[in-house]
Amino acid sequence: MSWIPFKIGQPKKQIVSKTVERDFEREYDKLQKLEDQTKKLHKDMKKSTEADLAMSKAAVKISADLLSNPLCEQDHAFLESMTALDMSMKKMDSFNQEKVNQIQKTVIDPLKKYSGVFPSLNMAVKRREQALQDYKRLQSKVEKYEEKEKTGPVMVKLHQAREELRPVREDFEAKNKQLLDEMPKFYHSRIDYFQPSFEALIRAQVVYFTEMYKIFSELTDKIDQAGLTDEQREKETEAKLSELRALSIVADD
8 A cells, every 4th residue: 555645836824734644644654564464464374375285285195106106015014104104194185175274264365355455445545635635726726815915806716715625625624534533443453353363373273283193193103113213213224225335236436
């Protein structure tokens, strides 16, 4: 959201006090920052859920590739481990999809709807600015006639200018008051609007990671029969690799 005031000649009379203009700019600046932050959060949430889905889909693909490995045809124990892994990855993907769907409905969609309010606010500010410029233009016109010699024709034109100014001044004052009243209310309403969304986000994450703990605990019980530590497994892998390197077909020239 951006606001660029029109450039016109200024009347001699100050028609909007510096305090009012400063209050208006302060409240509007807060809303501009809120709009930018809302758009960024919406974009980041979409990226996050897309990355989550890509991760679980990739995990399913990897487990499927391992399950189709020719080694599974020769080693029954390996086949059982890969089958358990494949089932676990599919469960993870299913829960992940549920989590993403929940976040879409309770967080991403509300963020998008909230962002959709700002164009109307932006338009209201532009209408207020246009009303201010009209007010200044007509005030300058009134001042011009007030400075002239008070002849009959000049007094008629002065009266006409004042009559033309009156509804324009009232229109600006109404628009200005409405925005000064409602911009702070809009800004402070953000907490009540977003709190349910962020609570839903936390609940969705808690449910997902609780299920992940169950899934991977069950998977560990199925494939970790030897009860080896990570350090022991690393040493075992290095020993197997050393045996492979000792073969003449992979020996260095």
